[in-house]
Amino acid sequence: xxxxxxxxxxxxxxxxxxxxxxxxxxxxxxxxxxxxxxxxxxxxxxxxxxxxxxxxxxxxxxxxxxxxxxxxxxxxxxxxxxxxxxxxxxxxxxxxxxxxxxxxxxxxxxxxxxxx
Amino acid sequence: xxxxxxxxxxxxxxxxxxxxxxxxxxxxxxxxxxxxxxxxxxxxxxxxxxxxxxxxxxxxxxxxxxxxxxxxxxxxxxxxxxxxxxxxxxxxxxxxxxxxxxxxxxxxxxxxx
Numbered sequence: 001x002x003x004x005x006x007x008x009x010x011x012x013x014x015x016x017x018x019x020x021x022x023x024x025x026x027x028x029x030x031x032x033x034x035x036x037x038x039x040x041x042x043x044x045x046x047x048x049x050x051x052x053x054x055x056x057x058x059x060x061x062x063x064x065x066x067x068x069x070x071x072x073x074x075x076x077x078x079x080x081x082x083x084x085x086x087x088x089x090x091x092x093x094x095x096x097x098x099x100x101x102x103x104x105x106x107x108x109x110x111x112x113x114x115x116x
Numbered sequence: 117x118x119x120x121x122x123x124x125x126x127x128x129x130x131x132x133x134x135x136x137x138x139x140x141x142x143x144x145x146x147x148x149x150x151x152x153x154x155x156x157x158x159x160x161x162x163x164x165x166x167x168x169x170x171x172x173x174x175x176x177x178x179x180x181x182x183x184x185x186x187x188x189x190x191x192x193x194x195x196x197x198x199x200x201x202x203x204x205x206x207x208x209x210x211x212x213x214x215x216x217x218x219x220x221x222x223x224x225x226x227x228x229x
Contacts (some may be wrong), residue, residue, distance in 0.1 A: 002159060042221040057215055090159055105217060107159030
C-alpha cells in the first residue's frame with residue numbers, strides 16, 4: 001500500500017460531460033502529480049502541485065484543470081470529455097517539491113475513466 | 117532532450133528463467149534512474165533506484181546497475197516467479213529534467229509455471 005488514495009476507482013461517462021478525480025497524498029507528502037496512462041501513449045505527465053501551488057505543467061489539455069487544497073488533497077477536473085480521454089489517471093505524491101533520487105514518486109491505484 | 121527507451125514487450129518466460137529488460141536513456145547531466153513495477157489493477161510501485169554512476173539498485177531479487185558509459189540501466193533477475201508477472205517501467209529524473217520524471221513505455225512480463 002503506497003498510502004496514496006484515489007477515488008473513484010472507475011468512472012463511466014458520456015462525451016461532453018465533466019468529471020472530477022480526487023487524490024489524497026501519502027501522509028507527510030506535499031507534492032502531488034497527475035499522470036495519464038493510455039495504451040497508445042504510455043504514461044504522460046499532466047501537472048504537479050506543491051503545497052497548494054502549481055509547480056510544473058506537462059501535457060495537460062486546456063479542458064483539464066487541477067488544484068491542491070489546504071489539506072493537500074488534489075482534484076483533477078476533466079471537462080468537455082472526448083472518447084480519446086478514456087484512460088487510467090494516476091496520482092502520485094512525493095515529500096519534496098522536486099522529485100528525484102531522494103524523493104521518489106509514490107503512486108495511487110488510479111482512476112479508470114471510460115468515455116462513451 | 118530527456119528520454120527513456122525500453123525493450124519492446126511482451127516478454128514471456130518460464131518460472132525460474134533469467135530475466136533481462138533493457139533500458140537506455142538520454143539525458144543531460146547525471147540523472148537518478150529508477151525501475152517501477154505495475155501489477156494488474158494497481159498503480160506503479162518503486163522497485164529500485166540508483167542515484168549515481170556505477171551504483172547498483174536491488175530489491176526482491178531484482179538488480180540494475182547505472183552504466184554511464186553505455187547510458188543504460190538494465191533490469192535483471194536470476195530466477196523469475198509467477199508473481200513477478202507485471203509491467204516494468206524504467207524512468208529517470210534529475211536537475212536537468214526540471215526534476216520531472218520521464219518514463220519508458222513499459223515492458224509487460226508474463227511468467228508461466
